Amino acid sequence: MHNEKNVAEAIWNTCFDIKDKTKDNVKARQDIELLCDRPSLHLYKRNGKWQRPRAPYCIDKDDKIKILNWFQELKFPDGVRSEKYESKRAGLATTNSGVCVTCTDDNGNALEYFGVIEDIIKISWEGREQLDLVLFYCRWFDPTSRGVKRTENLGLVEVKHSSRLQNFEPFVLASQVTQVYYLSYASDDPSLKDWWVVYHVAPRDRLPPIDINNDSIETEGPTNDISFFQEDGLEGTFVIDLGDIELIDTLASDEITDPKELEQLEKQTVAPEQEEILESDEEGDEDDAESYDEDCYEEEDF
Structure with a gap:
């Protein structure tokens, strides 16, 4: 019962793209980039700001209203x-x-x-x-x-x-x-x-x-x-107020503004750059060593 509830809430929060509750976060997008062949969902930078492309499983504003109205009209047997x-x-x-x-x-x-x-x-x-x-x-x-x-x-x-x-x-x-x-x-x-x-x-x-x-x-x-x-009967009521739910228009992408997610992205961006610097330094050291060996050979020949 609890597993079904957790899965249902995760699907709902992700499809409705509810802030701080959706499973479609930065970590999930990074896993998609690493494990899946879906470049349209990869994170990218635009004008120096990280962007998250809108996924096709996220519901747009009109469909959110239809679904919520459908919930309001539901009637269950008793x-x-x-x-x-x-x-x-x-x-x-x-x-x-x-x-x-x-x-x-x-x-x-x-x-x-x-x-x-x-x-x-x-x-x-x-x-x-x-x-x-x-x-x-x-x-x-x-x-x-x-x-x-x-x-x-x-x-x-x-x-x-x-x-x-x-x-x-x-x-x-x-x-x-x-x-x-x-x-x-x-x-x-x-x-x-x-x-x-x-x-x-x-x-x-x-x-x-x-x-x-x-x-x-x-x-x-x-x-x-x-x-x-x-x-x-059960105590309490089940009410859906459309005025209390944020209905965001569908955009091509969303700007990532969460400080923790931005920090995570910056850390993972700096790491590859440092690796490239180390690799270039190692290549430079190898070139210096080769040129030094060539100079030694030339002195011995002389």
């Missing part, structure tokens, strides 16, 4: 609700209508149907024991390659939310579905506009089943979900 219920209540901070049903065909191949709950229907039978049946009325997306894309090496699943299942089969038992969360892209690319990324969500009061590998101790009986206690 239960199960219908789309009909959510549409009547403006300003909800969560979305809980995404579902997935997994089935198998005649050949044993698994097929996933992704959809959205449009309405929730509860049927009750009164008697000696109260019996309840909960049905979800869903709008299903096309489960074929026209409506679902998979990138197996990344574990990425995308659904085309404008596609529809051709057959009219809207009803499903609540016990048959798993909850999913659909995430849009923070991009204006027309090719991504109709696609959502699918993220499977664990139920709020259940832990996922524990995977047992060959190295672990085998236990008898089935492995069930583990129940645990979770608060209904």
Whole structure:
């Protein structure tokens, strides 16, 4: 968990080029010059001042605004609700209508149907024991390659939310579905506009089943979900204020002004110059020695 957080923060700070937090510093650029064939990222001097070329992975001002606005509009699941219920209540901070049903065909191949709950229907039978049946009325997306894309090496699943299942089969038992969360892209690319990324969500009061590998101790009986206690909500809020974030225009290069980085550059610049002076001195000494030997030979010949 902490490693994921650290990596995510490093990527965010570097792509947003946040001062004093980015990993794209002088040391990194010197490593690029030493180890990589990317001359466009090498440090250079202009008018006596060190310059750091702007890297292509640094986000420009317009894209920063798009990404931050996308973060402001994010809604995360915290239960199960219908789309009909959510549409009547403006300003909800969560979305809980995404579902997935997994089935198998005649050949044993698994097929996933992704959809959205449009309405929730509860049927009750009164008697000696109260019996309840909960049905979800869903709008299903096309489960074929026209409506679902998979990138197996990344574990990425995308659904085309404008596609529809051709057959009219809207009803499903609540016990048959798993909850999913659909995430849009923070991009204006027309090719991504109709696609959502699918993220499977664990139920709020259940832990996922524990995977047992060959190295672990085998236990008898089935492995069930583990129940645990979770608060209904988390304290605090998540707010992004665009006014508090420095949005720098994209430039060809940035001037290096940090005193420590400038000192490091000057030290590494002086060292090669000193080596050149020493080499030139050694070459001069060798020339003097050769001329001295020639003079000695001439005196002996005389």
